Amino acid sequence: MPCPSTSDELVFFVNGRKVIARNVDPEVTLLSFLRKNLRLTGTKYACGRGGCGACTVMVSRHDPASREIRHFSITACLVPVCSLHGAAVTTVEGVGSINTRLHPVQERIAKSHGTQCGFCTPGMVMSMYTLLRNHPEPSEEQLMEALQGNLCRCTGYRPILASGRTFSKESYGCQQKGTGLCCLDQGENDSSSPSRKSDICTELFAKEEFLPLDPTQDLIFPPELSRMAENSDERTLTFHGERVTWISPGTLKDLLELKAKHPEAPLILGNTSLGPAMKSQGHFHPILLSPARISELSLVSKTSDGLTIGAGCSLAQVKDILAERVSQLPEENAQTYRALLKHLKSLAGQQIRNMASLGGHIISRHCYSDLNPILAVGNTTLNLISKEGKRQIPLNQHFLAGLASADLKPEEILESVHIPHSQKWEFVSAFRQAQCQQNALPDVSAGMRVRFKEGTNTIEELSIVYGGVGAATISAHKSCQQLVGRCWNELLLDEACRLVLDEVSLPGSAPGGRVEFKRTLIISFLFKFYLGVLQELKKLVKLFSVPDSHRYPEISEQFLSALEDFPVTIPRGVQTYQSVDSHQPLRDPVGRPIMHVSGLKHATGEAMFCDDLPMVDKELFMALVTSTRAHAKIISIDLSEALEVPGVVDVITAKDIPGTNGAEDDKLLAVDEVLCVGQIICAVVAETDVQAKRATEKVKITYEDLEPIIFTIEDAIKHNSFLCPEKKLEQGNIEEAFERVDQIVEGEVHVGGQEHFYMETQRALVIPKTEDRELDIYVSTQDPAHVQKTVSSTLGIPINRITCHVKRVGGGFGGKVGRPAVFGAIAAVGTFKTGHPIRLVLDREDDMLITGGRHPLFGKYKVGFMNSGRIKALDIECYLNGGCTLDDSEQVTEFLILKLENAYKIRNLRFRGRACMTNLPSNTAFRGFGFPQGTLVTESCITAVAAKCGLPPEKIREKNMYKTVDKTIYKQAFNPETLIRCWNECLDKSSFHSRRKQVEEFNKKNYWKKKGIAIIPMKFSVGFAATSYHQAAALVHIYTDGSVLVTHGGNELGQGIHTKMLQVASRELQIPMSYMHICETSTATVPNTIATAASIGSDVNGRAVQNACQILLKRLEPIIKKSPEGTWEDWIEAAFEQRISLSATGYFRGYKAFMDWEKGEGDPFPYYVYGAACSEVEIDCLTGAHKGLGESGMFLGSSVFFAIADAVAAVRRERDTAEDFTARSPATPEQVRMACVDRFTEMIPRDDPKTFKPWCIPIA
């Protein structure tokens, strides 16, 4: 074990301040260093794997060769702090602050309403800031590229991009009017009436008021670092940690010596491959060699026959080098470079491309690699170097397969990569298909190259390599050999598909699943290549023509669209809102588009989230141990080894719970039995998070598996495994109605689950107070009263000793209604037992494992209708996959049944729903609470009726929609006026009917691309069907200086509830919002609150705030009357003098909701909200790619799903295949591709399901 005292000093700068770190541990990431050591908590942890961009910071380095300073964004969660020697790091705190000076990026993202919960915002700011450091007036393409690696789960990207676009010189707006104008720009010839102009607004901000971008205000690069880089120190630097040593040699010679001495030690460059493997696959390397200071690895040389690029160049640098080369070379020589460039644009996000090195990419040999297939077909050579000398090896199929004879020797390193020019009569193409267009690993990637005998179409050389279809990148080498000498025609294509499918065979049980999709992509890509080359050949020689064939049609206009990839375009959008009445006083903010009150703090990183709270005295960290079995008896739990891990203080088990261990069927900590993988069994408490996590792996649990193990809805039905009784609503006489209809259709619908993926994972901090067993709990929750109650029953202490605090929540979406109580309670047990404050922050992996998500659904429908499209009878039966405990599943089932009719009045209906019990983590509340899943069945049924009637679906929707005041299926009065208005307005604004015609025209002209269009209505009832939920309280204090503190029972989840409450208070008290403040939601100020959910948080709490303010104003009235010219401050001073209470509790006793399930009637909802959405999509029939994403939050996103279904139906009609295929949501590229049946889908081998065990199974 090396001695830590011999460690060198690590020197770098953070936000202009020099950091000298001694004894820094190589296992510590920059993110952890910033947050813990420097207390810079603006940089957030959300995924820990470089995938979301929440931890983005800017790194600047002086390049001694060019004497320029390079600024680039990186994800701090993957960067080892040791790699930063000589670098300057800028975090969001270094960019600007609300206390000093805001940076324009920060101001603009907030004012453009680009923040909601704000957890992603510092990362967004840093990506944009870095872009502006390099390009002060970025193009839209550059903006898109810069933000590719940043996820936001709340805002939608439109307002974020709108803020970035304000820096761009290019015009913005939707540009739908052509010539750069937005459809909402008023022109001289516009017919829009003046009244419309005045009450409908689009502007959320006035660009002219923004701070100008002034680069002179930016932090300068520390001159000391420039000097360090110029006078390069060739000393080897060594940093010793507890388990790992980091060695950074200053010369290539030293690096090679070290590699010879430590042949097993990996070279660490971007750490984007090593890092994730060390974090979650248990890879461990006691020595890491960092070649970052070796300039030889960054050299680039252009030769007459190719390009040699240093292995240490980042992928972003490679992209720039290739782009430059492509612009210099004749097209025929740059084919491989173009192909690489194409994939470099979509490989990961900008941050990863800035970090990942070319060498690391090649040597990692990931099976999904985007670049290796192209490099392999492009005849790339790897230039290796070791102490013994240099040699070259080809990057070929043997290298990719990891054959020892074709690989690097342990003491060798990759110095550079030689990529030759392509030649005339040679064509290179690259293909990839991923779940989405950007920042997603490919399902299948491919590189293909063909060289022809000059002037002919005879193949001289053919090379086809695939990624994603096996354990390694695979070459179809034998097939290619067999095809040499053949002519490039359709017979060849047929033969090539057959040979390649045979050679690149994928077993049914292949890891990653999606086997049939991948098989189809293998040959669909080949077809695209065939067509592309054919087209190029035709350009080159007019010598030959492709013979007619029925199998592969002549390359006509209709087929050309197969060659085009969907371009990555910047999403455009316009938001319109109704402006307030012109008589409304300026000071009254209600109805005005006010920026989120925390918006600026989100943007500067000063908004505090739960885990941003500073460490408290004697704080310990907790990590959870979870079940690895789906259904098993716990035989024994051995904690001895875990307790031996240095730093471990205790392990908390069910035996330590002083009060109640959750519910009988939903225990906080498992006792004798586990019901799913991910169920919490015990929790380790240690001095640091790293120690606690390491110790969880040492807890030894023995199990005895139990039967049955149920995962799918199908299995649950078979085993009669349900969580609660069936919920049913019925009206009319369905059986009789079915007898009188023209047609009956029956079908099935499958709707997959969904992860909440709130950016802030579940977390809690429990702090014991010194007296009376009081506890303060800081927790990220939508329901602090529930946490408080659960902690109370778990510890067996009264509720009044426990105070829950929620400042803000980094996204909830339903996932932080029930589960935070579990984490709060387990942490509280730890506090109770150890006497220490406990912090529990879930890793993204644990969060996804332990917590459930949206309920997957399986629905069956039977619908009876007349040939006109009028539906007479509808029978729907839904099954939800509830997971292993009840949680909210009964309520979700009720919601689903109550809302299933959506916008339609069908006289004879029967809706039934059941929640299945399976051995999966319990599913829970999720945006829409069952409504989106259920209504997808109803709308699918409408689509099926349309297909049978030969009518467009919108006609069936219109025909069956509520028309007049009526009663819902549960006999609540309902007036459809607004619903109909929304529908008509949407038809009108989207120019639906003319678009439908254009879609049809497009479809006639294009065989391999199809468009679809759909319009969907929505009637959504707000609130819970229980009276107790319709109440809220608020507490408003006015202080003697006139300032007002508002507290209420709602939680700030990003929806802006605090902003709205201040708007309400401002209107009621008739003073500006600047007088007001909300500091947090706390169970000590407003007790017995309900969860902030079901779309009523602002309604009920707003009324409570209003009530409190009205009480206060009433008390002030006599004073105001007496001195109407006085100021607010005067009145408050007078009120205090006169002993008038300046504090009031407001209360709202809301709607009386009831639902009698026996009778099937009730008055469950206070009111409805309505909407209609139209989407038009385009699909690539060969890959399943489509441009369209719909978040099913409030169901309107389903118009994307139905537009995709419309496009698929067009494909199937054209190809004479049955139109009624089973709809599966989400409409992934896999679903779309496999539904677009063609000769390629028919060509692939299908496995007999009995002969293999699939890698994954659908659970709905």
Ligand SMILES: Cc1cc2nc3c(=O)[nH]c(=O)nc-3n(C[C@H](O)[C@H](O)[C@H](O)COP(=O)(O)OP(=O)(O)OC[C@H]3O[C@@H](n4cnc5c(N)ncnc54)[C@H](O)[C@@H]3O)c2cc1C
């Ligand atoms: C969020 C995310 C998204 C991604 N998306 C994609 C994607 O869409 N498509 C895709 O293809 N890839 C993707 N990747 C993978 C990425 O391309 C690779 O992880 C990356 O290129 C590896 O480079 P690195 O410098 O980070 O390697 P490191 O992790 O630093 O090293 C990886 C390995 O390479 C070895 N090595 C590195 N340099 C040398 C050298 N010069 N000589 C000898 N050995 C060397 C090391 O010893 C180590 O074993 C993604 C990765 C992440 C984290």
Ligand code: FES
């Ligand atoms: S990218 Fe670092 S936390 Fe997600």
Ligand code: FES
């Ligand atoms: S605002 Fe982007 S994740 Fe919440």
